[in-house]
Structure formats: structure tokens, C-alpha cells
């Protein structure tokens with residue numbers, strides 16, 4: 001039997017800004033089929049508590065993910081040449097990624113506190129994802145206007161640059177005094193994160209050391225979610241990038257509309273009103289055109305007609321008005337270099353529409369088919385519909 005796996009000491013708890021150092025390689029293991037490096041101690045944060053794992057390097061190997069196993073060992077999943085067991089190697093955490101996560105995680109704490117203080121909204125869960133960060137609360141019907149005071153409060157807290165203190169508390173009496181925002185996990189030592197004078201909560205993630213390092217809270221959207229609300233947000237470098245991206249999109253939209261960015265909403269409202277009016281006008285014209293086509297059709301018996309300028313929707317509307325009682329219709333309309341054909345019949349007519357269209361398609365090299373009472377297809381070229389139907393009906 002092998003010795004029980006040892007929990008890896010995690011240095012990021014006491015020093016989240018330590019991004020470089022040295023470590024001894026204890027073992028080359030594997031996790032979920034991928035090779036992993038076990039160190040005697042680590043500065044890398046393993047994915048947990050809704051925060052993604054760090055990236056970086058161990059010796060010559062690239063660290064692409066960091067995971068924790070059930071024994072508390074930290075697995076550094078690597079690509080490239082793995083170091084030798086027993087070797088002392090240089091270790092480096094991707095600082096930009098870590099700082100982005102620290103800003104997001106601390107921003108999430110401040111946001112949860114502000115939601116509770118301003119709206120009585122309790123955080124159910126949160127996720128800091130690669131492409132979006134969300135927080136779910138138990139209050140329904142929130143919108144960005146309702147959340148504006150929350151966003152302002154967190155950004156004011158950022159401006160105040162308050163200290164953020166992270167430590168382990170193993171004394172139950174002290175834990176009770178701290179008035180934590182959410183109940184602590186059932187462990188001997190509870191890690192507590194305190195934004196001075198604002199929020200105290202149990203959390204094992206990485207956090208900034210002062211609130212100004214959060215830089216900015218930017219609330220992007222809010223939607224209904226499981227009887228509550230899901231808020232999407234960004235902080236730190238990712239908030240800056242998100243704002244740049246949305247500003248660039250606005251400038252591009254303004255350029256397309258040939259107006260200033262501040263005029264986009266008014267210009268779009270004007271265009272929408274014009275579009276509605278044009279749609280209404282075009283609908284009225286279509287109805288008049290359909291009436292004119294209908295007046296040109298025979299009043300009784302089957303109808304076989306090609307209609308210049310009709311589209312499939314117009315053919316369908318005409319067929320619905322013509323194919324009544326024992327009448328059947330074959331209507332065609334030029335469509336590019338082909339003819340769109342529709343065959344329909346009234347409830348008392350005996351014609352097999354699908355069968356007729358199949359014969360027309362077979363005779364011309366086109367395609368089409370359908371039910372006995374309704375069929376559609378495309379025949380190549382501009383066909384003489386009357387002659388064709390005369391030969392195959």
C-alpha cells in the first residue's frame with residue numbers, strides 16, 4: 001500500500017500577490033487522464049468555489065489548469081516537458097489572469113453585500129467564468145435601473161481603497177462575533193475575507209489586498225432566473241475590455257447610421273417608425289395586387305396560371321382564395337432562373353396535388369411534392385404551365 005497522499009500547502013492564502021518562486025517536485029501524477037505535477041507547496045490557485053484555476057509555468061512546462069483532488073493535493077495540469085521528480089524548479093503564475101480573478105472575486109463579495117444592503121437580495125450562487133461572470137439572487141424583477149444604486153455603492157467602495165484582509169479563523173467564538181454574510185463551511189479552520197468596514201464572508205478564493213485593485217464594477221445585464229434574478233457583471237481588466245468593446249460597437253453602429261454615437265437611439269427609433277409605415281403600405285399594396293390577380297382569374301373550374309411578380313407567399317394567399325369547393329389550382333411564379341409552382345385543391349376536388357406535382361417535376365427535371373391537397377415545388381426555367389399541366393393532369 002502506498003503512503004496516504006499529503007495535502008499540498010497553499011501559499012496563495014497568505015500571499016495572493018506572490019506570483020513567482022521555487023518548489024520541489026514531489027510526484028508526477030495524473031488527473032482525469034491528463035498528466036499533472038504535484039509540488040511540495042504551491043503558489044497556484046486550484047479551481048474551486050466558482051473561481052477558475054491559475055495558469056502559468058513550472059520549469060519548462062506550461063500550467064494550463066490547476067485542480068484539487070479529494071485528498072487536498074493540488075494537481076498542476078501541464079503541457080510540454082514535465083520536470084523530474086525531486087527537482088527544484090522555478091514556478092510562475094500568469095499574473096494578469098490571477099489579478100483579473102482577484103478583482104472579480106472581491107468585486108463579487110462587494111456586489112453581494114451591496115445587493116443585500118440596498119435591495120435585501122440574498123446571493124444564491126455566483127460563477128466567475130472565462131467569458132461571463134454571474135451572480136444569482138433571490139429577488140425577482142430586477143432591471144439595470146433598479147441596480148444603479150448598487151453599482152454606485154460598490155464603485156464608491158472601490159474609490160475609498162479600503163483594505164481587504166484574508167485570514168483563517170479557528171475559534172468558534174470569534175467566528176460568531178464576525179457576523180458573516182453567509183454561514184461558514186463545516187471545517188476546523190474557516191477562511192474569512194473582510195472588506196474593512198463593509199463585508200465579512202467565508203471564502204477560499206483569491207482576493208485583492210485593497211479595494212482600488214478591483215478598479216471598477218460594471219453591471220452588464222440582468223435577467224429572470226429560477227424565480228429570482230441573474231446579474232452579469234465584470235470587474236478589473238475585464239470590465240475595461242468589456243466597456244471598450246461595447247463602445248467600439250456603438251461607434252460602428254453610429255457610423256453605419258451616419259450619426260453621432262449619442263444620436264443612435266433616436267435615429268433607430270425614427271428608422272423603426274419608418275419601417276413600420278413601409279410595412280403597412282407594402283401590405284396594403286400586396287392586398288390590392290392580389291385582388292387584381294384574383295379578378296383576372298376565371299370564376300369557375302380549375303385554374304392554371306403563371307403570375308409575374310408573385311412570390312411564394314402571394315401564391316399561397318391566392319390559392320387559399322381560389323381552391324374552394326371542387327376547384328383545384330396550379331399557380332406558378334418566376335423565381336430567379338426557375339418557376340415556383342403551387343398545387344392546391346378545395347375539399348370536394350378529386351385531384352392528387354402531390355402526384356400531379358411529381359409528374360410535372362419528372363417531366364421538366366425539377367423537384368417538388370406534397371400532400372394530396374397541397375403541394376409545392378420548383379421547376380427549372382420559365383415553363384409554359386398551361387401546356388405542361390394539360391399534358392399531365
Ligand SMILES: [Zn+2]
Pocket residue numbers: 105106109193203204205206207
Ligand atoms: Zn471570495
